Amino acid sequence: MESPEYNPLIRDLPVDLRPRERMLYAGPSALSTAELLAIILRVGGRGENVIRMAERVLSHFGGLAGLAQANFDELCRVHGVGEAKATQIKAALELGRRLLVSSPEERPQIRGPADVANLLMLEMGLLEQEHLRTVLLDTKNRVLRVVNVYAGSLNTAVVRIGEIFREAIRANSASLIVVHNHPSGDPTPSPEDVRVTEMIVEAGALLDIDVLDHLIIGRNRYVSLKERGLGFKNG
Structure with a gap:
């Protein structure tokens, strides 16, 4: 019989492995895409911590590009996501999209x-x-x-x-x-x-x-x- 997969709660992980704490002391660029998504999702589901959930969601859509392409209904159909988490994901992606087309400091100049x-x-x-x-x-x-x-x-x-x-x-x-x-x-x-x-x-x-x-x-x-x-x- 196979032993159950080790899947500790985030609070049971060492501090230097928790996404939010890692961002605080190492900065956002030090985090993996799954860790950043885990911060957005906030909590996992029954028997699955939030990092594992984030990894599964990314795998389901084939990575960040696929996640960005997914519509609201497709996100909600992923086990454990639901409307609240789908809304959080879409909001974060929309902020990233808006950053691409606006600059609060200086409007981009088009040279070609x-x-x-x-x-x-x-x-x-x-x-x-x-x-x-x-x-x-x-x-x-x-x-x-x-x-x-x-x-x-x-x-x-x-x-x-x-x-x-x-x-x-x-x-x-x-x-x-x-x-x-x-x-x-x-x-x-x-x-x-x-x-x-x-x-x-x-x-x-x-x-x-x-x-x-x-x-x-x-x-x-x-x-x-x-x-x-x-x-x-x-x-």
Whole structure:
């Protein structure tokens, strides 16, 4: 007969192995992903301490990227998680997402497509549905805000140009960059992507708001339609 697995309560662990105490004296960067998640979850379940639960949750979703991609219902279906823990996880992930697109000290400046990709790729590359966003910029190409325009297939039949520019006008934006994702992970532009880009660029010219680029985000890859001369008359 196999001996039962050793699974002590957190309070029974040595102080230097408890996640919260380790963070206090070693700092958050010293903790594993499972230990950080354990702090968010706070407590484990019957017969399972919170570190083991965190390890199991991460394993279930294939790591942190998969956890970030999971929706609320998928989190709740994991044994021992429930609504409270799922809410805590989603709140922590949302704070991380917001940090990527905002800076309380200094707004990020966009110097090229790579800056936009660095701002949004981590999150948008994991989305299971197409989303279209706009990065609104001031006269010095500093980010004013990132706007979630809508979710759904990007095509000329459904794209509402007014929605793309509404927040830009409200924010007195000098220019904007359009960003959408391909859930397949392949950021190769489709003919429809190019046609939509042409429509957006033309509308921007009429409204005196420069459309600087249109980026397509894939899994760890992106394409700048401006760099490829697609949808922009001047290449």
